[in-house]
Amino acid sequence: MNPRVVIIGAGVVGSALADELTERGWTDVTVVDRGPLFTPGGSSSHAPGLVFQTNPSKTMTELARYTVEKLSALTLDGQWCFRQVGGLEVATTEARWHDLKRKHGLATSWGVEGALLSPAECAALHPLIDPSKILGGFHVPTDGLAKAVRAVEAQARRSMERGARFLGEHTVTGVGREDGRVTGVETDRGFIPAEVVVCAAGFWGPRIGEMVGLTIPLLPLAHQYARTGPVPAMAGVNDLVLEASRPILRHQDQDLYFREHGDRIGIGYYGHRPMPAFTFGDDPMPSVLDFTPGDFEPAWRESVDLLPGLAGTAVEEGINGIFSFTADGFPLIGEHRELAGFWVAEAVWVTHSAGVARSLAEWLVDGQPRIDLHEADLHRFEQVQLAPDYVEERAKQNFIEVYDIVHPLQPMERPRPLRTSPFHPRQVELGAVFLEGGGWERPYWYTANSASEVPARDDWSARYWSPIAATEARITRERVAMFDMTPLKRLEVSGPGALGFLQYLTTNNLDKSVGSVTYTLMLGFDGGIRSDLTVARLGPQVFQVGANGPLDEDWMRQHAPAGVQIRDITGGTCCIGLWGPLARHVLQPLTRTDFSHDALRYFRAQQAFLGEVPVTAMRLSYVGELGWEIYTSAELGLRLWDTLWEAGRAHGIAAAGRSAFNSLRLEKGYRSWGTDMTTEHDPVSAGLDFAVRMDKGDFIGRAALGSRPADRRLTCLTLDDPASVVLGKEPVFAGDSPVGYVTSASFGYTIGRTVAYAWLPVGLSVPGTPVAVEYFGERLPATVAAEPLFDPKMERIRR
Numbered sequence: 031m032n033p034r035v036v037i038i039g040a041g042v043v044g045s046a047l048a049d050e051l052t053e054r055g056w057t058d059v060t061v062v063d064r065g066p067l068f069t070p071g072g073s074s075s076h077a078p079g080l081v082f083q084t085n086p087s088k089t090m091t092e093l094a095r096y097t098v099e100k101l102s103a104l105t106l107d108g109q110w111c112f113r114q115v116g117g118l119e120v121a122t123t124e125a126r127w128h129d130l131k132r133k134h135g136l137a138t139s140w141g142v143e144g145a146l147l148s149p150a151e152c153a154a155l156h157p158l159i160d161p162s163k164i165l166g167g168f169h170v171p172t173d174g175l176a177k178a179v180r181a182v183e184a185q186a187r188r189s190m191e192r193g194a195r196f197l198g199e200h201t202v203t204g205v206g207r208e209d210g211r212v213t214g215v216e217t218d219r220g221f222i223p224a225e226v227v228v229c230a231a232g233f234w235g236p237r238i239g240e241m242v243g244l245t246i247p248l249l250p251l252a253h254q255y256a257r258t259g260p261v262p263a264m265a266g267v268n269d270l271v272l273e274a275s276r277p278i279l280r281h282q283d284q285d286l287y288f289r290e291h292g293d294r295i296g297i298g299y300y301g302h303r304p305m306p307a308f309t310f311g312d313d314p315m316p317s318v319l320d321f322t323p324g325d326f327e328p329a330w331r332e333s334v335d336l337l338p339g340l341a342g343t344a345v346e347e348g349i350n351g352i353f354s355f356t357a358d359g360f361p362l363i364g365e366h367r368e369l370a371g372f373w374v375a376e377a378v379w380v381t382h383s384a385g386v387a388r389s390l391a392e393w394l395v396d397g398q399p400r401i402d403l404h405e406a407d408l409h410r411f412e413q414v415q416l417a418p419d420y421v422e423e424r425a426k427q428n429f430i431e432v433y434d435i436v437h438p439l440q441p442m443e444r445p446r447p448l449r450t451s452p453f454h455p456r457q458v459e460l461g462a463v464f465l466e467g468g469g470w471e472r473p474y475w476y477t478a479n480s481a482s483e484v485p486a487r488d489d490w491s492a493r494y495w496s497p498i499a500a501t502e503a504r505i506t507r508e509r510v511a512m513f514d515m516t517p518l519k520r521l522e523v524s525g526p527g528a529l530g531f532l533q534y535l536t537t538n539n540l541d542k543s544v545g546s547v548t549y550t551l552m553l554g555f556d557g558g559i560r561s562d563l564t565v566a567r568l569g570p571q572v573f574q575v576g577a578n579g580p581l582d583e584d585w586m587r588q589h590a591p592a593g594v595q596i597r598d599i600t601g602g603t604c605c606i607g608l609w610g611p612l613a614r615h616v617l618q619p620l621t622r623t624d625f626s627h628d629a630l631r632y633f634r635a636q637q638a639f640l641g642e643v644p645v646t647a648m649r650l651s652y653v654g655e656l657g658w659e660i661y662t663s664a665e666l667g668l669r670l671w672d673t674l675w676e677a678g679r680a681h682g683i684a685a686a687g688r689s690a691f692n693s694l695r696l697e698k699g700y701r702s703w704g705t706d707m708t709t710e711h712d713p714v715s716a717g718l719d720f721a722v723r724m725d726k727g728d729f730i731g732r733a734a735l736g737s738r739p740a741d742r743r744l745t746c747l748t749l750d751d752p753a754s755v756v757l758g759k760e761p762v763f764a765g766d767s768p769v770g771y772v773t774s775a776s777f778g779y780t781i782g783r784t785v786a787y788a789w790l791p792v793g794l795s796v797p798g799t800p801v802a803v804e805y806f807g808e809r810l811p812a813t814v815a816a817e818p819l820f821d822p823k824m825e826r827i828r829r
Contacts, residue, residue: 037059039061040063046386072232076255092401104184120159126165142172211371226394228374256299263342288337302326362374362377482501515607518576538721545567547648578704616681646662690779712735
């Protein structure tokens with residue numbers, strides 16, 4: 031019997047979800063909203079409806095692409111719900127034109143058709159543009175305009191035909207619960223029982239979250255949208271039914287976008303100050319605030335400059351419309367961990383609405399969405415990232431940067447620093463250049479080290495990079511270096527049944543002697559890779575798990591049986607990666623414990639004292655050199671650093687950062703979860719089948735292995751020209767056809783050329799196969815290479 035479902039919010043997400051659920055046979059669906067149907071007053075009710083599909087995120091592009099596909103097929107009483115007029119982004123600066131070339135590459139990587147156009151070609155598509163003002167444009171024919179209110183009603187009607195009901199003017203006042211499960215929704219008109227409740231309330235989401243003790247980390251912000259009077263040059267171009275015929279237009283250099291409303295132009299503006307909206311009125315359109323003309327004045331000047339035909343009219347009306355922003359710009363999708371059956375689909379714009387609804391419906395009905403959603407998972411944030419001040423600061427910055435050219439390594443500047451390792455004072459003394467991730471300050475290189483001679487880089491790849499990284503990589507290969515591995519999430523799993531639990535949760539065999547360390551995978555029930563882990567057995571039922579982030583802890587807690595404790599020990603501990611051919615020379619004199627190869631072999635752990643510091647040393651190496659991950663408690667971290675540093679001075683030790691680290695790990699062929707592989711990939715295709723033991727007994731995902739198509743493979747490439755550099759997400763071509771995309775890439779300082787990993791068809795994943803990687807419009811010759819490129823016999827690690 032299908033569960034009873036209540037969806038809170040009858041906007042573009044709630045109606046789409048009702049449609050997707052009822053299509054899958056879950057027909058006992060009730061959608062409630064505080065406002066009237068089908069313009070209840072949320073963001074959907076005033077959204078301008080622009081759908082640009084291309085995004086640096088493959089997931090977000092896929093969500094938008096499905097939205098286009100679905101809404102294009104919808105009509106309401108014969109009227110369109112989506113007009114595929116195309117999207118056009120124009121450049122007025124060299125930096126933007128360069129970035130449009132990158133964006134064209136992203137579209138190609140994700141399978142979205144697009145083209146770079148000359149100024150004249152842009153003006154032919156959108157005659158209001160003054161071609162003398164632009165350098166060119168990027169055109170996607172399948173982008174277009176969603177009529178949000180119409181799409182809401184069309185999807186609602188379809189779901190009602192299958193049995194769903196929509197209740198307007200029902201204000202949610204509480205959420206029922208019993209024994210840790212949701213039981214329904216309390217409204218001002220009575221209680222509605224349910225086994226599943228989905229919060230799709232938009233900017234009201236945090237209020238609903240408070241009812242169930244759940245932080246929904248979004249910030250409502252006002253965004254200006256204005257309409258002109260009749261534009262003389264638009265007379266007779268559009269009729270009242272079609273409304274628009276020319277591409278939606280973005281002028282991102284000035285934070286502007288434009289769409290047609292018959293013979294008028296709608297203008298959206300992101301260049302004004304962030305305007306958080308902490309309270310909302312009770313009028314019929316609480317998502318619309320009064321227009322502030324002073325904030326819009328720069329927008330109007332720049333609009334007339336690009337579109338001179340606007341000079342014959344003026345702004346006749348405008349709103350400050352509220353939308354939801356998050357700390358990282360992604361939606362919030364997932365289930366409350368303390369209240370089973372309570373789900374969230376929040377911070378979702380019209381652009382991604384149907385895609386999010388489909389994914390959540392798949393998650394509810396089938397147990398897992400078909401596409402990877404880790405970037406949008408509700409539980410992706412660390413606890414410190416849920417602080418209201420943090421959410422507000424980062425969300426406002428995301429508003430400011432929504433149309434900025436943002437480098438993939440570019441960190442937020444505030445609030446920082448938040449999380450620092452115990453080594454931070456020493457790193458500052460050595461001139462560490464910090465970037466940020468997960469709230470952690472992460473050294474990328476140290477200015478105390480000298481720069482090496484390496485091929486010159488273009489301006490884009492030279493950002494957030496230094497030739498010092500080459501020196502740090504060389505020192506690691508030739509001598510010894512210290513890497514701060516503290517930000518790696520560490521979980522302690524213990525208690526009766528811990529071994530059996532981890533055996534069921536992961537793919538490799540963990541039933542080994544105390545002191546063993548095992549590389550393993552966590553799969554979804556469909557066989558897709560949820561994460562990769564390093565698991566050290568420190569006692570019969572005590573394990574330290576090196577994980578990738580909060581989602582790993584969340585997955586573990588979902589499946590942990592009674593008696594098994596999972597504890598995040600990251601903040602109370604720290605870790606130094608001591609790697610290089612002279613690592614043993616540094617380590618052994620500091621301890622009475624035997625760290626010889628025979629005494630402590632590869633993938634073994636040993637507790638010891640280094641001087642006065644108690645440590646757990648794991649003989650692992652993510653950089654392909656002899657060495658150890660050395661853990662201790664946080665209060666002894668600085669002493670550990672100083673102890674190793676002093677002992678290493680005679681051996682030419684250096685501190686090394688993540689830039690060198692990434693280069694070294696790619697030369698060794700080590701994967702990075704979330705970048706090289708996700709839930710969309712299986713162990714064989716990702717080249718990780720060595721971490722799967724089919725003979726160890728049952729584990730999550732085992733039954734699905736072998737049933738997934740094996741038509742693509744994660745493949746090692748090297749760029750033919752030693753001076754060529756790519757960074758990731760670029761399209762890969764075989765001849766003139768795009769065949770895949772790059773995941774990770776870095777210059778390999780040991781091998782003297784760029785190393786890139788890419789998902790390619792199996793037939794092309796053959797060493798020696800010539801391909802090309804497109805970087806800012808230029809095809810760079812590359813060759814498929816056998817992996818690993820460095821030390822294939824593992825002689826340097828096992829010595």
